[in-house]
Amino acid sequence: MPPLITVTHRHGIYLPEADLWLDPHFGVKRAFISHAHSDHVARHELTFCSEVTRDLMKTRYGFKNEGEVRALPLRDVIEWEGWELRLLPAGHIIGSAMLHLTRKADGATLLYSGDYKLRQGLSSERCELLHADTLIMECAGAEVGAGDD
Numbered sequence: 001m002p003p004l005i006t007v008t009h010r011h012g013i014y015l016p017e018a019d020l021w022l023d024p025h026f027g028v029k030r031a032f033i034s035h036a037h038s039d040h041v042a043r044h045e046l047t048f049c050s051e052v053t054r055d056l057m058k059t060r061y062g063f064k065n066e067g068e069v070r071a072l073p074l075r076d077v078i079e080w081e082g083w084e085l086r087l088l089p090a091g092h093i094i095g096s097a098m099l100h101l102t103r104k105a106d107g108a109t110l111l112y113s114g115d116y117k118l119r120q121g122l123s124s125e126r127c128e129l130l131h132a133d134t135l136i137m138e139c140a141g142a143e144v145g146a147g148d149d
């Protein structure tokens with residue numbers, strides 16, 4: 001098994017090797033936003049998110065051209081600075097996505113769930129999981145069953 005991807009937590013989840021924050025509540029240089037609920041949305045210099053989340057941030061929160069937003073299609077593998085990024089449906093709300101990362105140098109993987117729901121919802125794609133060496137799960141409240149925040 002390859003060495004694990006380093007994860008730190010200082011007011012938010014941060015991956016120092018990728019210089020990437022996961023759903024930070026404050027503006028940072030580079031971040032992944034898992035979905036468009038207000039407790040996950042902030043303006044960053046560079047944001048990765050799903051295409052639907054990008055559209056929701058524009059319509060719901062008035063995002064215009066602040067920072068760069070890279071909206072990734074679900075399931076496609078995107079190469080970025082020695083990493084492979086892949087968004088998977090999280091089943092939480094429309095557009096919600098998990099982030100799967102692979103460090104190309106050694107194949108180490110990480111899955112960040114964000115808010116997710118395993119049961120099929122009425123307005124979101126069914127959650128899809130992918131193996132990872134490191135799993136970061138959202139565990140607040142009862143999100144697994146019927147969370148809506």
Ligand SMILES: [Zn+2]
Nearest residue numbers: 037115148149
């Ligand atoms: Zn949420």
